[in-house]
Amino acid sequence: MSSVHEEAPVGTGSTFSRRLGLLVAVGLVAVFVLGIFLTEPDQRINPDTGEIIGQFDAVRLLYVHVPTILMAYLAFIVTAVGSFMYLRKKSMAWDILAYSAAEVGVVFTFLGLLTGSIWGRPIWNTWWQWGDVRIMTTLVMFLMYIGYLALRSVEAADPGIQARRAAIVGLIGVLNIPIVNRSVEWWPNRTIHQRSTFLEDKFDGLTFFTLMLALLVFAGLFSWLMMHRFRLGWLQHQRDTEGLDVAISARRAEAEGQFATVAVDGSVVDGSES
Amino acid sequence: MTQLGYIIAGWVSTFGVLGAYAVLLINRGKAVSREVAEDRRRWMTTDMPEAAGAKGK
Numbered sequence: 001m002s003s004v005h006e007e008a009p010v011g012t013g014s015t016f017s018r019r020l021g022l023l024v025a026v027g028l029v030a031v032f033v034l035g036i037f038l039t040e041p042d043q044r045i046n047p048d049t050g051e052i053i054g055q056f057d058a059v060r061l062l063y064v065h066v067p068t069i070l071m072a073y074l075a076f077i078v079t080a081v082g083s084f085m086y087l088r089k090k091s092m093a094w095d096i097l098a099y100s101a102a103e104v105g106v107v108f109t110f111l112g113l114l115t116g117s118i119w120g121r122p123i124w125n126t127w128w129q130w131g132d133v134r135i136m137t138t139l140v141m142f143l144m145y146i147g148y149l150a151l152r153s154v155e156a157a158d159p160g161i162q163a164r165r166a167a168i169v170g171l172i173g174v175l176n177i178p179i180v181n182r183s184v185e186w187w188p189n190r191t192i193h194q195r196s197t198f199l200e201d202k203f204d205g206l207t208f209f210t211l212m213l214a215l216l217v218f219a220g221l222f223s224w225l226m227m228h229r230f231r232l233g234w235l236q237h238q239r240d241t242e243g244l245d246v247a248i249s250a251r252r253a254e255a256e257g258q259f260a261t262v263a264v265d266g267s268v269v270d271g272s273e274s
Numbered sequence: 275m276t277q278l279g280y281i282i283a284g285w286v287s288t289f290g291v292l293g294a295y296a297v298l299l300i301n302r303g304k305a306v307s308r309e310v311a312e313d314r315r316r317w318m319t320t321d322m323p324e325a326a327g328a329k330g331k
Contacts, residue, residue: 012303032285041276057277061284068288107295111288118284122277221292228299235306238314 012231020224027217034210035063042203061119063210067218069112069138073177074222075105076145083170086163095163096233098170099152102145104225109142124192133183134193141176148173 042059043052055062082098085091116135117127129135152166184193203211307315 010304010307011300012307013300028289036281036285057281060281064284064288107291111291114287114291115284118280118287122280225292225296225299228296228303232299232303232306235303235310235315238310239306242310242314 012228012235014227017224017227020220020227024217024220024224027213027220031063031210031214031217034206034213035060039207039210040204042207055123058119058122059207061115063214065112065115065119066211067214068108068115070215071218071222072105072108072112072141073181074219075101075108075226076141076174076177078226079105079145079148079170080174083167086167087171090160092159092163092237093234095167096237097230099149099166100226100229100233102148102152102170102173104222104229106142106145106149107225108222109138109145113138113142129192131190132192133187133190134180137176137180137183141173141180144169144173144176 039060041054041057043054043056045051046053078101079098082094082096082101086094086098113135116138120129121127148166148169151169152162154162156162156165184191184195
């Protein structure tokens with residue numbers, strides 16, 4: 001093996017992240033095959049009317065819609081934990097974790113809104129319903145975390161201030177999650193959304209298995225994205241502070257040089273180096 | 275299969291957005307890591323003997 005410094009890899013990958021990425025890729029293929037080809041469409045007979053009801057093939061969209069929105073919840077919980085820990089420990093690693101999770105969460109929330117809209121067209125006959133509390137609270141959550149990212153990107157004289165104000169928003173933002181999640185129970189007359197997909201117990205075994213597998217695979221994908229996003233944030237932090245650290249080290253070396261000169265020679269009295 | 279267009283749109287947009295975001299992250303990571311000294315990329319140095327004890331900040 002040659003010099004580490006000459007051949008050190010560039011990027012945010014590691015052996016573990018590559019293995020996880022491969023596992024997630026295989027999992028996504030499995031979810032795709034199960035979700036599109038092997039599971040049955042959702043159709044049942046209404047016992048009162050004898051009419052065939054259900055979501056039919058549109059149920060296949062739930063294998064991506066439900067995991068994306070649950071990963072968004074998870075991401076914003078991580079943001080809140082990172083924000084709380086930053087305020088306690090004042091460690092930039094927690095701040096980087098918080099805004100990395102917020103960015104990943106925004107991507108998943110966007111996908112949750114998009115796939116929900118696509119699912120709503122065949123099921124509700126509309127792309128978007130402004131009066132629906134679930135959709136509106138999700139949109140508010142999405143916009144709030146875009147605001148969080150915008151606020152986090154506004155530079156302050158002290159990086160601590162930048163991180164602290166973002167942490168406060170990160171802690172407030174997490175309150176959206178129970179509101180979004182429970183909105184269909186709290187305001188049942190203001191939504192066309194179904195209640196919890198899991199609690200209604202209307203899916204057959206393979207459909208339920210596919211949904212659970214999709215959740216697991218998306219959790220792996222979330223972890224993989226978080227790993228890379230955190231490392232990117234860490235690298236950006238290192239890049240931004242490297243110059244400052246070099247300047248501090250140079251100043252220390254200079255001060256130590258002055259001290260050594262005085263101690264050894266005893267001849268320098270004005271503090272300047274030869 | 276009914277509603278095929280919606281299903282394709284939903285899956286393609288999900289995989290497309292997540293794939294594009296993943297590629298963006300990896301490319302940004304490569305670009306930024308070139309601007310940072312190797313000893314400050316701590317997750318890459320764990321299997322390197324001289325940096326095994328590095329904890330970073």
